[in-house]
Amino acid sequence: xxxxxxxxxxxxxxxxxxxxxxxxxxxxxxxxxxxxxxxxxxxxxxxxxxxxxxxxxxxxxxxxxxxxxxxxxxxxxxxxxxxxxxxxxxxxxxxxxxxxxxxxxxxxxxxxxxxxxxxxxxxxxxxxxxxxxxxxxxxxxxxxxxxxxxxxxxxxxxxxxxxxxxxxxxxxxxxxxxxxxxxxxxxxxxxxxxxxxxxxxxxxxxxxxxxxxxxxxxxxxxxxxxxxxxxxxxxxxxxxxxxxxxxx
Amino acid sequence: xxxxxxxxxxxxxxxxxxxxxxxxxxxxxxxxxxxxxxxxxxxxxxxxxxxxxxxxxxxxxxxxxxxxxxxxxxxxxxxxxxxxxxxxxxxxxxxxxxxxxxxxxxxxxxxxxxxxxxxxxxxxxxxxxxxxxxxxxxxxxxxxxxxxxxxxxxxxxxxxxxxxxxxxxxxxxxxxxxxxxxxxxxxxxxxxxxxxxxxxxxxxxxxxxxxxxxxxxxxxxxxxxxxxxxxxxxxxxxxxxxxxxxxxxxxxxxxxxxxxxxxxxxxxxxxxxxxxxxxxxxxxxxxxxxxxxxxxxxxxxxxxxxxxxxxxxxxxxxxxxxxxxxxxxxxxxxxxxxxxxxxxxxxxxxxx
Numbered sequence: 001x002x003x004x005x006x007x008x009x010x011x012x013x014x015x016x017x018x019x020x021x022x023x024x025x026x027x028x029x030x031x032x033x034x035x036x037x038x039x040x041x042x043x044x045x046x047x048x049x050x051x052x053x054x055x056x057x058x059x060x061x062x063x064x065x066x067x068x069x070x071x072x073x074x075x076x077x078x079x080x081x082x083x084x085x086x087x088x089x090x091x092x093x094x095x096x097x098x099x100x101x102x103x104x105x106x107x108x109x110x111x112x113x114x115x116x117x118x119x120x121x122x123x124x125x126x127x128x129x130x131x132x133x134x135x136x137x138x139x140x141x142x143x144x145x146x147x148x149x150x151x152x153x154x155x156x157x158x159x160x161x162x163x164x165x166x167x168x169x170x171x172x173x174x175x176x177x178x179x180x181x182x183x184x185x186x187x188x189x190x191x192x193x194x195x196x197x198x199x200x201x202x203x204x205x206x207x208x209x210x211x212x213x214x215x216x217x218x219x220x221x222x223x224x225x226x227x228x229x230x231x232x233x234x235x236x237x238x239x240x241x242x243x244x245x246x247x248x
Numbered sequence: 249x250x251x252x253x254x255x256x257x258x259x260x261x262x263x264x265x266x267x268x269x270x271x272x273x274x275x276x277x278x279x280x281x282x283x284x285x286x287x288x289x290x291x292x293x294x295x296x297x298x299x300x301x302x303x304x305x306x307x308x309x310x311x312x313x314x315x316x317x318x319x320x321x322x323x324x325x326x327x328x329x330x331x332x333x334x335x336x337x338x339x340x341x342x343x344x345x346x347x348x349x350x351x352x353x354x355x356x357x358x359x360x361x362x363x364x365x366x367x368x369x370x371x372x373x374x375x376x377x378x379x380x381x382x383x384x385x386x387x388x389x390x391x392x393x394x395x396x397x398x399x400x401x402x403x404x405x406x407x408x409x410x411x412x413x414x415x416x417x418x419x420x421x422x423x424x425x426x427x428x429x430x431x432x433x434x435x436x437x438x439x440x441x442x443x444x445x446x447x448x449x450x451x452x453x454x455x456x457x458x459x460x461x462x463x464x465x466x467x468x469x470x471x472x473x474x475x476x477x478x479x480x481x482x483x484x485x486x487x488x489x490x491x492x493x494x495x496x497x498x499x500x501x502x503x504x505x506x507x508x509x510x511x512x513x514x515x516x517x518x519x520x521x522x523x524x525x526x527x528x529x530x531x532x533x534x535x536x537x538x539x540x541x542x543x544x545x546x547x548x549x550x551x552x553x554x555x556x557x558x559x560x561x562x563x564x565x566x567x568x569x570x571x572x573x574x575x576x577x578x579x580x581x582x583x584x585x586x587x588x589x590x591x592x593x594x595x596x597x598x599x600x
Binding site: 051 | 306339
């Protein structure tokens, strides 16, 4: 019987390498989808990215494209520098919630407002992963973290930041969508959003922002299955999925 | 091009364009605003791009990204702005990227003032950002020399793959002088071998990975050793200074930038009166010119460090003299320049 290949590693995925991510973490899925889109479009040699600060700091080990390292929160500024010099290359940033919504808030808002023609993948897992489970700007009210051991109190820390909603108030961005990785159906929707963001960049349509609700079982103190459930039950109601802005 | 009368800041901008700089990212701060203004007006004519960042922090990281492509990029700022850029400068140095930064210094600390100063000597030469790194630092003292230093800055930035800082001060930024600016072809070396976006042109489609992070202790130590070798090479190959009347000098002034210029007038007057005063003017502040101090003979009785700050270069001068001569300091700060008369009086007091 003839064999049909239905699943293989993307070409852009660095050969023979495994990630350092914890079981149940969303980074592996998001990385893989980026690699798949790059493969589908045949743009591996044309794509440039910058590693963020946080758990994905070593994503350059996993995705075989040109990379420069960005400082904490500054990836949208670094990407601006790259894309303005190399307008024909595909440029994307990939940032966690501490990186993008806390220390790098100014850089992402202004890059979006300038309509920089790169894509940003914003991985929101409602906690600081790399530094060991501290409160993020996206940590939910009542959610426990090492720096809010009694649960996030809005009197002390304000409310969780909704980045898609905030950026969608700007005139300039071309495309803003929030997706999730908590179940296969969502992952397929997320893949479509990734494809759209890269296609928009190919067409020079301007800034694209994909917020990816992700999981951090280790710092949430759950097993992976519980983490996916928690995301569906707790995160998605506060961070609704969907398109917030579209060029079309 | 014939000599034209230009303001220092505008001469810096035009010199950069004539040297091939096509990408400028910056943020307004007094007293250097004419540089971004000039760049925003003239870069588009040359096919270049000017972007005003939302802050100095963003601007320097735009520079980092653009420098990583291997093209010629620049930012300019003034003292408090450079402090904000220090994070990015540490990353650019750690990532071994060529970039040119101009600091038109004003007084500090903190918000300080907007008047000329040389108060960022230590920040420029000893760090500012975190980690063991150095910028190559030039301190020109006339506008014509500033033009030449700006134009050659990318040659050094690419030679060493290291950020180069031109340390000017508010006087130099705001004064007008006749300058001649001619086109300069920058030597960018093998930039495609590391510049982002050239993966397809490399053998085996080898990707470029530009970074400063090495989580393994031995790898980070090796990276730092490599950087140090580069700084040692700068010291051997590209240290620059000017000597004035040191052959028979009994008093040697150590001074740079605008202060050295004022000192030249004082030295000329003192010489007319029979005082044997000379000067060593570092042109590169890093690498520091130790050699001219080492060569001084025992005829020298005293070294006077003269700056527009509270004595930031004096330790380097003392190291250079190896305690062979007494070293003292005279300076003004906050926007006050030492006058020719003050310098003359100070020298006469020392010489007795």
